[in-house]
Structure formats: structure tokens, C-alpha cells
Amino acid sequence: MSKLKAISDLHLASPANREALHDLPVFENDWLIVAGDVAERFDHIRLAFETLAGKFAKVFWVPGNHDLWSIPEPGGGPALTGETRYRALVDCARDYGIVTPEDPFQTWGGPGGPHVIAPLFLLYDYSFRPEHIERDEVIGWAREQGAVCADELYLSPAPWVSRDDWCSRRCEEAERRLGDIPAGAATILVNHYPLRSDLIHIPRAPRFTPWCGTRRTEDWHRRFNAKVVISGHLHTRRTDWRDGSRFEEVSLGYPRQWDQSKGMAFYLRDILPE
Known part of the structure; x- marks a missing residue:
């Protein structure tokens, strides 16, 4: 029986995680959703795409913040930034037949289906902050507890003015595309970041x-008839329910955050059938 599986936050900068990827068995009848943070280096991301495309019948990918970091590549090549890096990653994924947020939505017709799988790239706009903290106070507020994200150094929004602006544009485009899904169709929304702050x-x-x-995106699970919402980023593997929708956080994480003796396959979350 074919299955729809999901994982995120492979963080292939770690040799242990790369070894686990290499040792992952073949799931020739299954589809896999990869919800971002594959790696920082382009060659590691390409390795993941090539490896996973050879182990699964179909693979979906959405970018995480680490995938978008502008860092020098081995050999001294220039670091791609912002939208240019994202588009290069999309092209790389397509080289291996991997479905990206820029491709037509696919429908899972296997057990538990049909469900329209919608890979999304939405970023963030700093609005998941306490109401008493203004936007221009976020960095200082987070710095008080050493919580400033490294994106402030490595994730360029170019050519957009800010990450907030890039996020707004991505959300507008996603809303348009999701709105074109036939009414009543069940969906699976995939985004690196959680769609709700209470998750x-x-x-x-x-x-x-x-x-x-x-x-x-707080109400997107209702607006777009999501039966399942898949995310990563938090490294807190869990299942939550809101309004009848199932929310799956599917991170693998850094080596200290998972049991390497169990292998990566143990951490593939079965999405469908339930």
C-alpha cells in the first residue's frame, strides 16, 4: 500500500544527518513531502534532491530559512541571495522531478485521498510577537534573551525591501493559487513555518x-479546507488539531535532537493513510 510521508529540517551540514540520508531505505511506492531546511550549502541540497528522488515515487519540497541563507559555496563561488537563490533552488529541484511551490499542485489519489497537495513558500513577517512589542522593537526584545535568528545575518530578501515585504508578496500569490482549487476539494498545506502562532x-x-x-495564515486551514497542515522549523515533533484539521510538525533536527540508532526512516511521518 502506498503512503504519503513527510519530514523536514534534515540539516545536512551534519555528517551524521548526511549518513542517515544515505542509509534511508527505498520507498518506491510512496510520496515524500520535505518541509524545508534541507541544508545551507547548495551542494548538500542537491545531494538531498538527488538521493530522495531516487528513493521515493514522488517528492515535494518547500524552502526553509536555512535553504535560503546566502553563504559562500565550496570553491569560492559567489553566494546567491534572496529571490535569486530561491529560483536557483527551484530549478535544482526540478532537475530531479521534485515538485516545488512554483509548480502546479498535485493530487494524492492513494489511500486516504484524494487530497490536493499545496507546497507553499510564505516566509515570515515578525507578526508572531506579543502585541505590546512594535515591529521595530523585535530585534532588541529578542536580543535580551539571545534569541535573534541568524536570518538577520544570512537571509537576504533581495530584491525586496524586507523579509516582511517578501512574505507579503508570497502570501498574496499563495492565496490566489489556493483560491483556484475547486470548492470542496480537500487539501494538504505544506509550509516550512507553522501557519498558526498557537502551534x-x-x-x-x-x-x-x-x-x-x-x-x-492563522485561518488558512479553514479557508482552504485543509485536512492536514505540514510544517517544520521548530524542531518539536508533534501532532495538533484545530477546527478538525490535523497539524503535523515533522522536523528531524540536529543530531542531538533525534536517536541516530533508529535511522532517518523512523522519523518519516505517515500523513496518509492515517
Whole structure:
């Protein structure tokens, strides 16, 4: 029986995580959703795309913040930035037949279906912050507890004015495309960041929330008939329910955050059938 599986936050900068990817068995009949943060280096991301495309019948990918970091590549090549880097990653994924947020939505017709799978790239706009904190106060507020995201150094929004602006444009485009899905069709929404602020459970870094999504998406599970919403980013594997929709946080994480003796396959979340 074919299955729809999901995972995120592979963080292939770690040799242990790359070894686990190499050792992942073949799931020739299954589809896999990869919800971002594959790696920082382009060659590691390409390795993941090539490897996963050879192990699954179909693969979906959405970018995480680490995938978008502008860092020098091995050999001294120039670092791609912002939209240019994102488009290069999309092209790389397509080289291996991987479905991206820029491609037509696909429908899972296997057990538990049909469901329209909608890969999304939405970023964040710092709105997941306390109401008493103004936008221009976020960095200072987070710095008080050492919670400023490294994106402030490495994630360029170019050519857009800010990450907030890029997020707004991405949300507008996603809303348009999601609105074109036939009425009544069940969906699976995939985004690196959680769509709702009440799904963020990071007690060790409570002031990291501004880098975790946008309030614009709080009701998208209802608006777009999502039966399942898949995300990563938080490294807090869990299942939550809101308004009859199932929310799956599917991170693997850094080596200290998962049991390497179990292998990566253990952390593939079965999305459908339930």
C-alpha cells in the first residue's frame, strides 16, 4: 500500500544527518513531502534532491530559512541571495522531478485521498510577537534573551525591501493559487513555518517566535479546507488539531535532537493513510 510521508529540517551540514540520508531505505511506492531546511550549502541540497528522488515515487519540497541563507559555496563561488537563490533552488529541484511551490499542485489519489497537495513558500513577517512589542522593537526584545535568528545575518530578501515585504508578496500569490482549487476539494498545506502562532511550543527560546510565521495564515486551514497542515522549523515533533484539521510538525533536527540508532526512516511521518 502506498503512503504519503513527510519530514523536514534534515540539516545536512551534519555528517551524521548526511549518513542517515544515505542509509534511508527505498520507498518506491510512496510520496515524500520535505518541509524545508534541507541544508545551507547548495551542494548538500542537491545531494538531498538527488538521493530522495531516487528513493521515493514522488517528492515535494518547500524552502526553509536555512535553504535560503546566502553563504559562500565550496570553491569560492559567489553566494546567491534572496529571490535569486530561491529560483536557483527551484530549478535544482526540478532537475530531479521534485515538485516545488512554483509548480502546479498535485493530487494524492492513494489511500486516504484524494487530497490536493499545496507546497507553499510564505516566509515570515515578525507578526508572531506579543502585541505590546512594535515591529521595530523585535530585534532588541529578542536580543535580551539571545534569541535573534541568524536570518538577520544570512537571509537576504533581495530584491525586496524586507523579509516582511517578501512574505507579503508570497502570501498574496499563495492565496490566489489556493483560491483556484475547486470548492470542496480537500487539501494538504505544506509550509516550512507553522501557519498558526498557537502551534509554537519552544519554551527554551520563547522570543524566537517573530521568525516563525505570519498571522495572515492563522485561518488558512479553514479557508482552504485543509485536512492536514505540514510544517517544520521548530524542531518539536508533534501532532495538533484545530477546527478538525490535523497539524503535523515533522522536523528531524540536529543530531542531538533525534536517536541516530533508529535511522532517518523512523522519523518519516505517515500523513496518509492515517
